Amino acid sequence: MAVYTHVPAEEIDAFLARYDAGRLVSAKGIAEGVENSNYLLETTGHDGSGHRYILTLYEKRVDEADLPFFMDLLDHLGARGCLVPRFIADRDGQRLQTLAGRPACLIEFLTGISLTEPTPEQARATGAALGELHRAAEGFPLERRNTLDLAGWHDLADKCGEDFDQIAPGLAARVRDELAFLDAHWPADLPRSVIHADLFPDNVLMLGDRVTGLIDFYFSCTDIRVYDLAITHSAWVFSHDGATFFADRAAALGAGYDAAHGLTDAERAAFSILCRGAALRFLLTRAYDWINTPPDALVTRKDPLAYLRRLDFYASANPADLLGA
Numbered sequence: 001m002a003v004y005t006h007v008p009a010e011e012i013d014a015f016l017a018r019y020d021a022g023r024l025v026s027a028k029g030i031a032e033g034v035e036n037s038n039y040l041l042e043t044t045g046h047d048g049s050g051h052r053y054i055l056t057l058y059e060k061r062v063d064e065a066d067l068p069f070f071m072d073l074l075d076h077l078g079a080r081g082c083l084v085p086r087f088i089a090d091r092d093g094q095r096l097q098t099l100a101g102r103p104a105c106l107i108e109f110l111t112g113i114s115l116t117e118p119t120p121e122q123a124r125a126t127g128a129a130l131g132e133l134h135r136a137a138e139g140f141p142l143e144r145r146n147t148l149d150l151a152g153w154h155d156l157a158d159k160c161g162e163d164f165d166q167i168a169p170g171l172a173a174r175v176r177d178e179l180a181f182l183d184a185h186w187p188a189d190l191p192r193s194v195i196h197a198d199l200f201p202d203n204v205l206m207l208g209d210r211v212t213g214l215i216d217f218y219f220s221c222t223d224i225r226v227y228d229l230a231i232t233h234s235a236w237v238f239s240h241d242g243a244t245f246f247a248d249r250a251a252a253l254g255a256g257y258d259a260a261h262g263l264t265d266a267e268r269a270a271f272s273i274l275c276r277g278a279a280l281r282f283l284l285t286r287a288y289d290w291i292n293t294p295p296d297a298l299v300t301r302k303d304p305l306a307y308l309r310r311l312d313f314y315a316s317a318n319p320a321d322l323l324g325a
């Protein structure tokens with residue numbers, strides 16, 4: 001579930017009166033997602049022809065001070081042809097509001113569905129969409145530090161301490177060893193860019209083999225550009241439990257990215273290390289949430305071990321096999 005803040009329909013209708021968006025017809029809480037509260041709104045539309053919007057109330061992990069970065073980024077990407085949702089301004093030009101005591105925004109609704117079992121063709125389209133996003137991001141003037149970088153992983157590991165072993169015996173030592181490996185091998189000189197940093201299948205909307213929207217930019221930041229492809233790889237080319245690697249999906253994802261953006265030899269050479277970092281990043285955030293979320297909380301905890309299996313795979317795989325030929 002992801003409706004942490006419940007807003008009465010009358011309050012949403014009054015909120016909509018600030019916009020040229022028509023009157024509220026229905027408001028449904030969206031179950032997917034874990035970070036923010038999301039509602040799908042149907043309105044009469046400003047001309048009475050009906051319209052859909054997303055209403056997002058920002059919860060614990062999104063810092064309000066970062067919202068202007070996300071808003072300007074989506075304007076920049078949207079203006080360059082990327083299918084990303086724009087933040088909608090009210091009649092006074094305001095995009096950030098307060099609703100039910102939380103920072104809140106009205107956001108463009110995009111059509112499409114999130115896949116659970118992507119095909120190679122769908123992975124190819126996603127690789128291409130990521131490459132196009134990186135091209136469109138060129139020239140974006142703002143920067144945001146990635147708080148979930150190598151230093152951030154150390155902080156998270158310190159916070160979890162020996163509690164890792166509640167999840168799996170030996171996990172604390174495994175994380176320590178992996179951090180030491182990444183400290184020694186993390187690449188320093190690769191091109192940097194704005195990255196999405198969380199392009200999981202649930203953040204890509206598709207119709208058939210066509211990408212219709214990239215959403216959920218709330219981890220976007222400035223970091224090693226091809227690390228974004230490593231994150232996407234970790235999320236798209238394995239079974240959910242991380243036990244099976246799908247080489248055909250991986251090759252298609254890489255080919256899609258390469259066709260849209262291109263990969264340098266240095267990026268290819270570092271890719272395996274970057275995948276290890278991506279797997280550790282999601283292992284750590286999931287482990288932290290696992291340890292700190294009571295089992296009876298209303299949110300579904302995501303399995304950290306699904307990312308330990310990916311990490312084990314990346315640590316033993318032949319780097320040349322990760323993206324195919």
Ligand SMILES: Nc1ncnc2c1ncn2[C@@H]1O[C@H](COP(=O)(O)OP(=O)(O)OP(=O)(O)O)[C@@H](O)[C@H]1O
Binds near residue numbers: 035037110
């Ligand atoms: N602009 C949009 N257009 C259409 N649907 C959207 C849009 N934004 C969000 N959604 C829907 O709401 C769901 C949750 O959104 P989102 O992924 O942004 O939430 P979240 O709480 O930040 O989740 P998480 O970080 O766990 O992925 C999406 O899976 C999608 O179904």
Ligand SMILES: N[C@@H](CCO)C(=O)O
Binds near residue numbers: 034200282285286
């Ligand atoms: N994509 C993350 C959740 C936060 O966006 C995960 O699956 O662990």
